[in-house]
Amino acid sequence: MNAWLLAGVLSLGLPAGVHAADGDEAVKSWLLDYAEAKAQAARTGKPIFIVFR
Amino acid sequence: MRGVNLNAFAFDYDLTWAAFFMNANGKIYGRFGGRDAGSPDRYLTLGGLKYAMRAALESHRREPREAPKREAPPEVLVENYPAAQRLKAGACIHCHQVYDFRRDEKRSAGKWTVDDIWKMLPPDPRKVGLYLEPEQGNRLLAVAPGSPAEKAGIYTRDVIRRINDRPIASYADVQYALHESPPQGSVSIEWEREGRPAKGELGLPDGWRQSDLSWRAFMWGLEPAASVHGKDLSGEEKKALGLSEKALAFRQGQFVPNAARQAGIQKDDIILGIDDKPLEMTMLQFNAYVRLNFKVGDRVTFNVLRDGKRMDLPMALPRRD
Numbered sequence: 001m002n003a004w005l006l007a008g009v010l011s012l013g014l015p016a017g018v019h020a021a022d023g024d025e026a027v028k029s030w031l032l033d034y035a036e037a038k039a040q041a042a043r044t045g046k047p048i049f050i051v052f053r
Numbered sequence: 054m055r056g057v058n059l060n061a062f063a064f065d066y067d068l069t070w071a072a073f074f075m076n077a078n079g080k081i082y083g084r085f086g087g088r089d090a091g092s093p094d095r096y097l098t099l100g101g102l103k104y105a106m107r108a109a110l111e112s113h114r115r116e117p118r119e120a121p122k123r124e125a126p127p128e129v130l131v132e133n134y135p136a137a138q139r140l141k142a143g144a145c146i147h148c149h150q151v152y153d154f155r156r157d158e159k160r161s162a163g164k165w166t167v168d169d170i171w172k173m174l175p176p177d178p179r180k181v182g183l184y185l186e187p188e189q190g191n192r193l194l195a196v197a198p199g200s201p202a203e204k205a206g207i208y209t210r211d212v213i214r215r216i217n218d219r220p221i222a223s224y225a226d227v228q229y230a231l232h233e234s235p236p237q238g239s240v241s242i243e244w245e246r247e248g249r250p251a252k253g254e255l256g257l258p259d260g261w262r263q264s265d266l267s268w269r270a271f272m273w274g275l276e277p278a279a280s281v282h283g284k285d286l287s288g289e290e291k292k293a294l295g296l297s298e299k300a301l302a303f304r305q306g307q308f309v310p311n312a313a314r315q316a317g318i319q320k321d322d323i324i325l326g327i328d329d330k331p332l333e334m335t336m337l338q339f340n341a342y343v344r345l346n347f348k349v350g351d352r353v354t355f356n357v358l359r360d361g362k363r364m365d366l367p368m369a370l371p372r373r374d
Binding site for chain 2: 038039041042045046047048049050051052053
């Protein structure tokens with residue numbers, strides 16, 4: 001495996017009771033930086049989907 | 054793998070694809086991916102991924118800011134291994150090299166043994182009787198008769214919920230939970246049968262962690278080398294030679310490594326095995342077999358067929374091809 005880490009913030013519907021900051025950000029693009037993914041997840045309240053391939 | 058904390062992202066590094074579901078606080082809800090010695094894609098199904106994703110989302114709904122239960126272990130970066138530091142600056146580090154570097158570190162310290170292979174590699178769930186469905190990685194496709202899973206009371210179609218107190222929603226989750234289990238003894242397992250919960254102890258007998266590692270990139274770095282490789286004969290070709298379908302028989306490829314060439318092995322020779330042992334395996338499994346059962350310098354006799362004539366060619370097993 002080439003070790004590409006891709007981090008996506010799941011956008012399969014916002015869980016009830018979890019509030020996204022700054023409005024409902026439609027986050028659909030992949031990120032290549034784990035720290036940025038964690039920051040986005042913290043901001044939006046969504047989980048992270050990390051892929052190594 | 055540069056910059057990846059191996060203690061945070063522990064997975065089977067010989068894989069082609071692996072995934073984690075987690076929250077912003079580092080809590081891992083689950084894993085997806087994994088393989089056994091069969092097809093590399095067997096457990097990489099859309100159905101299996103959807104199921105694992107839904108389970109992760111459900112965990113996230115329940116507690117979106119949950120921190121990991123266990124204290125975070127120290128950060129381990131692959132580029133800090135001595136073998137990684139011998140690479141050209143900035144060279145790409147592939148996932149499978151993690152195992153190579155770990156082996157190198159232990160060997161350099163004089164502490165490497167064959168047993169370390171099994172401690173390092175995630176075990177095959179089938180070794181404890183768990184045959185999992187690719188479309189839903191926590192549901193049993195089958196339970197091997199007489200296996201620890203059967204003895205624990207698990208049946209086909211049961212759904213595993215926890216192993217070793219870890220939630221299970223995929224094949225990768227099962228593998229990881231087993232990987233973190235003790236080397237012997239037993240581990241707790243919880244499952245559901247038609248909605249009814251059950252729990253028990255999954256026995257971990259001697260040798261349960263050992264499995265076919267012939268598919269692993271890691272295998273090629275082990276020593277000694279068999280110094281032979283090529284294409285397995287078809288069933289019909291073996292039959293024409295009076296061999297069973299499962300018998301080891303492969304045609305030596307174009308490139309003949311140095312040790313084999315010096316022993317007299319040539320391109321297109323049919324390799325039948327060593328020391329007249331009746332081996333039932335593929336060429337790849339033979340390469341793993343030599344690496345697991347012999348030492349560098351051991352003298353063996355290769356049994357070879359050339360133009361219909363049987364030949365026995367002695368060779369000292371080399372360190373590498």
